[in-house]
Amino acid sequence: MSQETKDILMDAGIAAVILFVGWIAIRVILRIEKKALAKSRLDEALHLFILKATKAILWIVLVISVLQNLGISTASLLAVLGAGGAAIALALKDSLGNIAGGLIILVNKPFNRGDTIETAGVCGIVDSIDLLTTRLHTFDNKVVTVPNGTITTSVLINYSSEDMRRVDCVFSISYDADIEKARTLMENIAVSHPGIMTEPEPVIGVASHGDHAVLMDFKVWCATENYYDVKYFLEENVKVAFDEAGISIPYQQVDVHIVK
Helix, strand or coil, X not given: CCHHHHHHHHHHHHHHHHHHHXXXXXXXXXXXXXXXXXXXXXXXXXXXXXXXXXXXXXHHHHHHHHHHHCCCCCHHHHHHHHHHHHHHHHHCHHHHHHHHHHHHHHHHCCCCCCCEEEECCEEEEEEEECCCEEEEXXXXXXXXXXXXXXXXXXXXXXXXXXXXXXXXXEEEECCCCCHHHHHHHHHHHHHHCCCECCCCCCEEEEEEECCCCEEEEEEEEEEHHHHHHHHHHHHHHHHHHHHHHCCCCCCCCCCCCCCC
């Protein structure tokens, strides 16, 4: 057996050992990484992406190491990988933008599953957050899928991030009505609902003088989950209380004068 053949066999044997050891090392690294991710606060959707990305990078490094040990030039392979990566990135630039948006959402956590959010002209409850899209359902039970890239470049309102919210109502009374009487009625309504907080205190006052009525603010605080219950309670009971007290809620009127 010639020396050249021996060298080739030696290189092949070393490459096989490197491949085997590298395969075991990749499995160990991925297992350790998986346990570390399970203990972290990162979203589960991000766990799978990190594991797959780590696995792909480690295998590329291992294959290049094996080829170099066999004496095969990897410069052309790296050039092909670079050109292919650039072509894929150009073709999938929108999808890559959504993936980047998904990573930003999963890391920064501006909202979570179950939160009520408003973004990109859509308001609903978040069902799932993936790398490409966020899925939510509206209050009339329509399912909406929003690209993550759109969310990260749009204004986002999270209605569930805080434990309490303020309910803002505006009621109109006639200029002839007794403002203090209307204020007292609204104060009584505020203390009659168990979901309305006493601290911070309700805010009741004249907001502005309209063309046809005096506009009064009625602002109360409640737990976030009680927002709509309190909102509907105020709208209904203020109308009933004003009617019983003889406080009229004026509507716009137009006087027409006919000149002969």
